[in-house]
Amino acid sequence: MSGEKLETAKQAVIQAIGRLRDRDRIALITYDSSARIEIPLRKVGSLEDAIARISRIQPSGNTAIYEAVNLAASQLRREENRNVFRRVLLLSDGLANVGPSDPSDFSRLGRALMGGRHQRIHHWFGNGLQ
Numbered sequence: 305m306s307g308e309k310l311e312t313a314k315q316a317v318i319q320a321i322g323r324l325r326d327r328d329r330i331a332l333i334t335y336d337s338s339a340r341i342e343i344p345l346r347k348v349g350s351l352e353d354a355i356a357r358i359s360r361i362q363p364s365g366n367t368a369i370y371e372a373v374n375l376a377a378s379q380l381r382r383e384e385n386r387n388v389f390r391r392v393l394l395l396s397d398g399l400a401n402v403g404p405s406d407p408s409d410f411s412r413l414g415r416a417l418m419g420g421r422h423q424r425i426h427h428w429f430g431n432g433l434q
Contacts, residue, residue, distance in 0.1 A: 307363075314358050321355070324348045331379040332357055335372035336364035337402050345379040368402035369394065370409060377417050 321330060325348065332343035332354055342357050372394065404410070 310361070310363055314361060317358055318355055321348070321351060321358075324351070329383065330354055331376070333372050333375045333379070334361055335368045335375075337366040337368060339368050339372040339375045341375055341379065345382050366402045367399050369400040370404040370413065371402070373410075373413060373417075 324330065328348045329345055330343065330348050331341065331345040334340050334342050334357075343354055348354075376394075400410075404413075
C-alpha cells in the first residue's frame, strides 16, 4: 500500500483509536516482509505515541498478513481481563504476498484462533482492498 491509499488507511486508524477510552487497551503491529510488535498490548492512556508510530508507517511492498494476525493473537492472549472487548485492527492493502496467502490458510487460522477466547470481530482498514 502506498501514497494516498496508505495515508487514507492511516487516518482511518488514527480516527478509530481516537475514540478509545483510557481503560481500553491497544497494541500496534506493523508488517511488510515480516511482522513486528511496535507497541505491546497496554492501556491506551496517552495516544500520542501510537499516533506518532502510525504516522511513521511507510510502504515496503510486501504484506505478511498471516504472520501479523498470529502476532495480534499473541497480544490478545496476554489480556487478563476477560470482560473486555478484544479487537484486531488490520491496516492493509489486502494483498498477502509473504507467507501463507491462500484463503484456506486464513480459514484454518481463523478456526484455530476461535478455539481460544478471541472474539470474531475483526476490522480491516484500507482503500481499494482486493
